Amino acid sequence: MRIRIEETICAISTPPGKGGIAVIRVSGPAALATAKKIAPGLNKKQIESHKAYFCEIIDLKNAKVDEVLVTYFVHGKSFTGEEVIEISCHGSTYITQKILDLLIENGCSMADRGEFTFRAFMNNRIDLVQAESVLSLIDSQNELSAKMALRQLDGHISKQFLKLESDLTWCLAHIEASIDFSTEGLDIIDNSVLIEKVKIILKEIYQLINSYQSGRLLKDGVKVVLVGEPNVGKSSLLNLLLQNEKAIVTEIAGTTRDIIEGATVHDGVKYLISDTAGLRETTDLVEKIGVDRSRQEALKADVLAFVLDVNERDWETSFALFKEVGGSKNLFLVNKVDQAPEISKAEITKKLQSYQANINPEQVILTSALDPKARSSVLDNVKTTIGSLSYLEEAMISSARQFEKAKYAADMIEVSLKELEKNSGAEFVAMYLKDALVSLQQILGHAYDDQIMDRVFKEFCLGK
Ligand SMILES: Nc1nc2c(ncn2[C@@H]2O[C@H](COP(=O)(O)OP(=O)(O)OP(=O)(O)O)[C@@H](O)[C@H]2O)c(=O)[nH]1
Ligand SMILES: [Mg+2]
Known part of the structure; x- marks a missing residue:
């Protein structure tokens, strides 16, 4: 710039x-x-x-x-x-x-x-945090991400980083005072007091670092990937979730060959939904490439939605395939329940648990792509699976840059804490704390270089 x-x-x-x-x-x-x-x-x-x-x-x-x-x-x-x-x-x-x-x-x-x-x-x-929030606000496409950006713009996060900067500076000043006794006006304080203070700073930094996962999801959207065997209704569910006939649906197994993506907003949150080629062993070259892509896409999911056909009596193959792609946050969408009205959720959950014992009832959703109500039931469950999307009241960071800098500061503070606890020389402790402080200062822009400026401003549009 x-x-x-x-x-x-x-x-x-x-x-x-x-x-x-x-x-x-x-x-x-x-x-x-x-x-x-x-x-x-x-x-x-x-x-x-x-x-x-x-x-x-x-x-x-x-x-x-x-x-x-x-x-x-x-x-x-x-x-x-x-x-x-x-x-x-x-x-x-x-x-x-x-x-x-x-x-x-x-x-x-x-x-x-x-x-x-x-x-x-x-x-x-x-x-700089507020500058980044201007960009987030312009980019925001749903209520919660706009609210989060506004909160960052009004200085909510900046205040927290500023406090961390000032607390860390206090610690550093006292440590340096013990190196250089000529520093006037500062008492030499006990190691144990410093250790306590540093621990509090660490706790506060981790709170901000941990908010990044939710902040990122609110800003960029929650990625939901639909996977399952052919013909279970993945494309039909995608169309229902997007409220748009985006994917081709036929009764022919192996209809979808590529990733089909779309975005939708529900209850203030943005969701990025991907439909994938049905998982199966195949000799068809095109379908094989599609199935490989499904596996790759599954790895990128924030929530992986395994789709099953309620009419199938044997889900052995499905579960074998799921084990290959399984993510950390999974939902099981048991689809076509309009064709099995007598079936209960308890019964289905029990059956699913016979394949994978640790499945809990909250992960199981009975769906029918023919039923418009299934849309909110799936998306509400995705939100619950993510867990922390409603914690807007807390300060949240949503920029990768802020996250990386805060993480580096936390790592350096961890090292200095160990040195403090070992009663190592004050010079050592000060060296790591200084590194941490510079990293924190870079978050707000109290310390900056061309690289930081380019990273913050390169994504802006003209006229902003
Ligand atoms: N009755 C009923 N039929 C459904 C439902 N969902 C999908 N179908 C039908 O099941 C067939 C397959 O649906 P698709 O959505 O193409 O299934 P898919 O999982 O995307 O299949 P592939 O692309 O081959 O992997 C179509 O004939 C759909 O109309 C449902 O909830 N109820
Ligand atoms: Mg399909």
């Missing part, structure tokens, strides 16, 4: 294509002056911050380009912290591009991806 704070940048902030209106954003020291050049009517008005002004955009030949609303944000009171102008124009691709060209002809530079948010970070308006 280029640092060029003295330049005024501009970009179209609304999605490409035509729309009712489009918004062009301008940020930097010459934002208002440039707006006045392309919209001379502004010169006649007393411009106040956070107010919108109706005016005409004029091109270099003095011809009218559009009638627009210009909103002005004074330096220090905008998202970027700089002087900002937002031009709301008619959403024609020609008009938006023309206004952007005029801004550039009048001295503005085209913004890089995420540069507005980057400037907000550089001007201390937000920290």
Whole structure:
């Protein structure tokens, strides 16, 4: 990410294509002056911050380009912290591009991806965790992921990392004081006090680290893979879950040859559902490749849904195949129950347990792809299987970067704790704690380098 704070940048902030209106954003020291050049009517008005002004955009030949609303944000009171102008124009691709060209002809530079948010970070308006949450918020496609991103944006997680940084700094300062007695104003504290303090820090870091699994699932979606023998109704269930006839369904065993994926939202959570080729031994080359792909796909599942046909009397083969792909979180969807209305869940569970003793009743769902109610019953059970998706009240991290940095900090603190407990030299302890502290500082951006900046901002879209 280029640092060029003295330049005024501009970009179209609304999605490409035509729309009712489009918004062009301008940020930097010459934002208002440039707006006045392309919209001379502004010169006649007393411009106040956070107010919108109706005016005409004029091109270099003095011809009218559009009638627009210009909103002005004074330096220090905008998202970027700089002087900002937002031009709301008619959403024609020609008009938006023309206004952007005029801004550039009048001295503005085209913004890089995420540069507005980057400037907000550089001007201390937000920290890196909040910058990442802006991206998550833009990407969010369901209620819970949007709520989680908003909570991160309002500084909920940042506060926790800040506290950890400050607690760790306190420990480090006291350890360093014992190395260098000249450090003024710090008492040498007992090892046991430090050990207790470090243990508390570790506990708090682990809470954040452990929230990543749920945070990631809320942000990216829960991956559910449907596997089973041919003809049991996997594709029919996929169509039911997606509420869309996405996969071909026939009575011919071996219909699905490839992975078919789709996303759906239920009760605020996003699910990514995959239908796979029926598992069986086959000499058909294409089907064989399909079956291999099913096995690969099963490995990627957050929840593996084994589909069985209730009409089958023998599930021996199915279970032999499941053992090959078995994940840690499994559900058993016993399908086509419309064809066996007399059967009870207790009976089915008992039968399943005869193949695999550790199956518990919560993992067993009787389904019929013909019954629309089966959709919520399957997805509710997936949510329960995942377990922690409703713990939005707690602070959650959802960025792999934050997770890796927190994990590294925890590892380093673990090492320093061992050294402390062994009563090793303070230099050793301090060395590891310093490493941990830098890693924590990198999370919020109190320490950063180009690599970190690129990782955070490269995924942003233009105009944000
Ligand atoms: N009565 C009834 N029929 C079903 C149900 N689910 C699927 N079927 C029928 O079972 C047959 C196979 O369904 P598919 O969804 O293609 O099965 P699949 O598991 O995807 O099969 P492959 O792609 O070959 O592995 C079709 O004729 C479906 O209409 C169900 O719940 N009840
Ligand atoms: Mg199929």
